[in-house]
Amino acid sequence: MSTTTFTFASRMAHLTGSPLRENAKRAMTAKDTISFAYGYPATEAFPMDTLRKISNKLYTEYDPNVFLQYAPxxxxxxxxxxxxxxxxxxxxxxxxxDVLIVSGSTQGMDLVVKVLCDPGDVVLCEDQTFSGAVKAVQSYGAVPMPVPMDLDAQSVDLDALEHMLSTTPNVKMMYLxxxxxxxxxxxMPLEKRKAVYELARKYDIVIFEDDPYGELLYFGDPIAKMKSFDTDGRVIxxxxxxxxxxxxxxxxxxMANDELMRKLVLAKQVADSHSNYYWQVMLAxxxxxxxxxxxxxxxxxxxxxxxxxxMAALDRIPQTMLRYIRPTGGYFIGCRMADDIDPDTFYDIIADRHVAVIPGDVMSVTGHGYERDFRLNFTRPSIEEIDRGIGIIGEALEQARITEPSDIENSCRSGREPVLAGAR
Amino acid sequence: MSTTTFTFASRMAHLTGSPLRENAKRAMTAKDTISFAYGYPATEAFPMDTLRKISNKLYTEYDPNVFLQYAPxxxxxxxxxxxxxxxxxxxxxxxxxDVLIVSGSTQGMDLVVKVLCDPGDVVLCEDQTFSGAVKAVQSYGAVPMPVPMDLDAQSVDLDALEHMLSTTPNVKMMYLxxxxxxxxxxxMPLEKRKAVYELARKYDIVIFEDDPYGELLYFGDPIAKMKSFDTDGRVIxxxxxxxxxxxxxxxxxxMANDELMRKLVLAKQVADSHSNYYWQVMLAxxxxxxxxxxxxxxxxxxxxxxxxxxMAALDRIPQTMLRYIRPTGGYFIGCRMADDIDPDTFYDIIADRHVAVIPGDVMSVTGHGYERDFRLNFTRPSIEEIDRGIGIIGEALEQARITEPSDIENSCRSGREPVLAGAR
Structure with missing residues (x-):
């Protein structure tokens, strides 16, 4: 892109991402919706009694200047x-x-892009990723570019990554x-993390290791964070x-190296002076x-x-209709419907039945594609809602199938485009 | 400036403003300092008991999803x-x-510059102003330009303002x-506010009316906010x-017009998703x-x-040494020392005696000049500290005077520059 045509104002009005389709919106706004959509904690996750005790302590025992005044x-x-x-x-x-407190990892990414990227710089991302990070990149005129995922390896495709690094000018950062x-x-398995780190070294770029779910490991052993073997200070x-x-x-x-940190603190000061101090003291x-x-x-x-x-509910859906990735922790299960299922019909049916998911195009770096993928959140719904909602998803998949060749022929005859894998 | 040389990274490393001189720093960090420097509320200003009660109510009576969950x-x-x-x-x-909740007015200014200004755009400011706003402008590659103040009129100089508006390309906004x-x-008196608004209309620019102290009126009648007579939606x-x-x-x-608001909400989402929700509910x-x-x-x-x-303490200092503006509200008194006082000697003496003020160059849009001006905060210190601290300031002014012509002659002979009005 030409820097002379770059404007903040135009970027802010044309961020891609979040083109939430009407049926998905409809599903999310119904009153009795079973929502697997947003990444919300469970209602039971909030330690109300403990927070009440700590808060009382602050208001009765602390100097107000410690938690109500301006802060560093x-x-x-x-x-x-x-x-x-x-x-x-x-x-x-x-x-x-050093460690800088920020107002959520959303702000962390915003500040890093602001101090690191010039307009036209490229930030490589997993092909489906957190849309807030993609928007942060775009909002400064930098360009998010998707790296294809190798889902079997649970990693970005290393060959594709190296090809992009060796052929794309102005790659500043990988957001992972x-x-x-x-x-x-x-x-990502450890050996993939190490291989990506070596590529970052070879092409001298920064890695932004976003780890908002990292503590929530449910099965197996933890995998070393990329920051834990970062000898160069190139991992934020x-x-x-x-x-x-x-x-x-x-x-x-x-957490970032000293040179970056100096700029980040300045950007933080300009952004909002400091993060909410009451909560910093509460957490401490x-x-x-x-x-x-x-x-x-x-x-x-x-x-x-x-x-x-x-996972037990999903296992009751035949793999010929739906495949999913078994997570070892975090908030989400990534699903992919089979090629003979019409995504729009599927999303329409679950919307009608008040089940909400996030379709893959919303999380796509380019803002389109991946319509057969959808994301399920499992932390917010109850187990009863999970059983019922996944049951509905199974029925909807069955109903959205295009099993008869005559369906395709009919749709062609009637002027509708044939619904085939990759056709959308 | 050429947009091709613009980089975020370089801007973040070269923000002007806040070149706090060593003696001012020294004064602020001493243990027993009487600080008139920062714009802090009084310790007595925090309604601890009320906040404790409201907080208890939230943790015992509210649904946690209302104030601990993600928010709009x-x-x-x-x-x-x-x-x-x-x-x-x-x-x-x-x-x-409409009204958008932001994380302090600091963030408000950051977001407005982000959605309104392109690199090279000009933002006009009062010649001494809030340094956070100046840095926000600079951090996006826009250019803050000082409008001379007419202190007797308590307003920007209208002729100077119109001259700048008619001769400066790319003025996007006035920050006032x-x-x-x-x-x-x-x-600013009402007629000046109206005249500035008419100029903004004539040259079609936006006015950012920053009003963080606006409720704190101590004497006389309130003056109408510029937003109250904004018929065009050009006042933020x-x-x-x-x-x-x-x-x-x-x-x-x-508070901004609908078109701006759509962009601001998007920028807010990218910046930190939303502001702290507990405090939004507490305040409501x-x-x-x-x-x-x-x-x-x-x-x-x-x-x-x-x-x-x-003001009573300042009135005990002869006007031949110090003049100040009698405020009708807010947080600050603006002072100017006489031409025959050496600012550096003055700042050295009060630093030695542990009295802190903010020298004018820190608040200067250009980052220099106004060394004879300094800002006093009166909300934070006690009345006893005010009496003692202003007494010390009076003594320091007396000691920093260059009354004898021989002083100047001596300084010339010894190779030192003569200390005269405007010489620094």
Whole structure:
């Protein structure tokens, strides 16, 4: 793109992504909807009693200047230290890099793009990914480019990645969700993480390791974070407390090398001075005195039951109609319907029956394609809703099948385009 | 500037403003400092008991999904309605324009520059102004340009403004703090506000009316906000709850026309999804059930005593050494030392005696000049500290005077530059 035609205003009006189809919108807004759509925590996930106790402590025992006054842009020093300790103890991240408190990982990505990317720079992403990150890239005139996924390997396709790195000018960064990917639910194996890191070295680019779900491991052993073997300081690690404390708090953090950190702190200061201080102190108190680790373990038990229930329900749908990726943690299951199912008919039927999912094109970097993919969230619905909702999805798939060749012939005759794999 | 040389990264590393001189830094960091520097609320300003009660109510009576879950980017609907009602009742702003909740007015300005300004666009500002706004402009490659103030008229100089508007290409916006200006403490008279609005019409530019202190009127009658007579929807009104609730909450709002609002909501979504929801609900509860208006009246009584004490103390300093602008509200008094006082000597002496102020160059749009001006905050220090600190300032001014012609001759002979008005 030409930088002379670049305008912020025009970019802001033309962000791609989130072209939520009418039927999906309809499903989400019905009153009795079973929603597998948004990535919300369960209602049972909020530790109301503990939060009430800590909040009372703040309002009765703390100096108001500690949590109601203006605060450093870097964040509450106690919380930053506690986060570094947790990263070392829980995730084996022992970097000397500093930690900046941000207003959710959404802000983390916004700030990183602002300080790192010029208009026209390219940010490589998994082909389906968090649409907020894609919009952040676009909002600064940088260009998000999808790297094809190798779903069997639960990783970006390394050959495709190297080809893109060697042929695309101005690649500044890779945005990756290596652990419990959104929307796919994949987790990159260690050897793939190391191979991607080596490619980042070879082509001298930065990796943004977005890890908002990283603590929520339900099955098997954790896989080392990319930041844990980052000897160059080229990995920006992004964490969030939206999923383990509460989304409304807007608390996340970035860990980045000193040179980047200086710019990030300045960008943070310009963006909103500092993140909400009451919640920074609340979280630090929670970690210090109210068994935060026990709370995270509780969440893992709660969500493990839900993902097991969802996988059991999905296993009742024949693989000839639906395949899905078994996640080991996180929030989402990525599904793909078979080629002989008409996506629009399917989305229409579940909308009519008040079941909401996120269709793949919403999470596509380019804003289109992947209509046969959809994302299921399992943390928010109850187990009863999971059973009922996945049952409806199974019935809808069956009804949306184009089994008879005559269907295609009919549709051709009547002027409708034939509905075939990849035809949309 | 050429857009081809524009980079975000380089802008972020080279923001002007805040070149805080060493002696000012020294003064601010001493343990027993009397600080007139930062714009902090008084410790007594935080309604701890009321906040504790409301917080308890949330944690015991509210559905956690209302205040701990993800929220709309526009903000809590109840709070947005209450803000519109307050604007109508308290400030006679009866616009149909919508209200967006933002994370402090700092974020409000960041978002507005992002959606309105292209690199190279010009934003006109009062010549001394809030440095965060100046940095926001610069951080997107736009150019802040100072409009000279007519201090006697408590307004930007209208002739200078029209000259700039008619000769400067690409002026997109005027950033103004018409009420209780930061750092000057001036308030633009109504006829000046109307004249500026007419110029904005004539040259078709947007006005950003930043009004973070607007509710804190201590003397006389309020002056109509520019937004109250904005028939074109060209005024973006920016409000804040940092000064009337607590800075740490990071709660402010923007009121803007529908076309701008659509872009602002998108930019807000990319920036941090939404502002802290707990505090949005806390504030709405405060307004609905806990006499928020009474709290604002309490703050006005508290600060009225402090500003009266500060003006009384300043009146004990001869006008031949110091002149200041008598504010009718807000947080600050703008001071100017006489031409025969050496600013650096003055700042050194008060630093040694642990009194902190903000020198004018820090608030200068260009990052230099105005060394003889300094800003005093009167909300944070106690009346005892005000008396003692202003006393020290008076003594320091006396000591920093260059009364003897021989001083100048000596300094010339010894190779030092003569210290004269405007020589620095």
């Amino acid at each position: 842009s870097e964040g509450y020093a106690v919380l930053r230290r506690l986060i570094k300790e947790r990263l070392a103890n829980n995730a084996d991240i022992r970097s000397d890099d 969700i290596p652990t419990f990917q959104n929307p796919l639910g994949t987790s 690690y992004s964490g969030s407390f939206s999923k383990v404390l509460a989304p409304s708090t807007r608390l996340g953090f970035l 108190e929670f970690m210090l005195h109210y068994d935060f680790e026990g709370h995270v373990e509780y969440l893992k038990r709660l969500y493990r039951e839900r993902v097991k229930a969802m | 980017s526009e903000g809590y609907a109840v709070l947005r309605r209450l803000i519109k009602e307050r604007l109508a009742n308290n400030a006679d702003i009866r616009s149909d324009d 703090i018409p009420t209780f200006q930061n750092p000057l403490g001036t308030s 009104y920016s409000g804040s709850f940092s000064k009337v609730l607590a800075p740490s909450t990071r709660l402010g709002f923007l 509860e405060f307004m609905l059930h806990y006499d928020f208006e009474g709290h604002v009246e309490y703050l006005k009584r508290l600060y009225r005593e402090r500003v009266k004490a500060m």
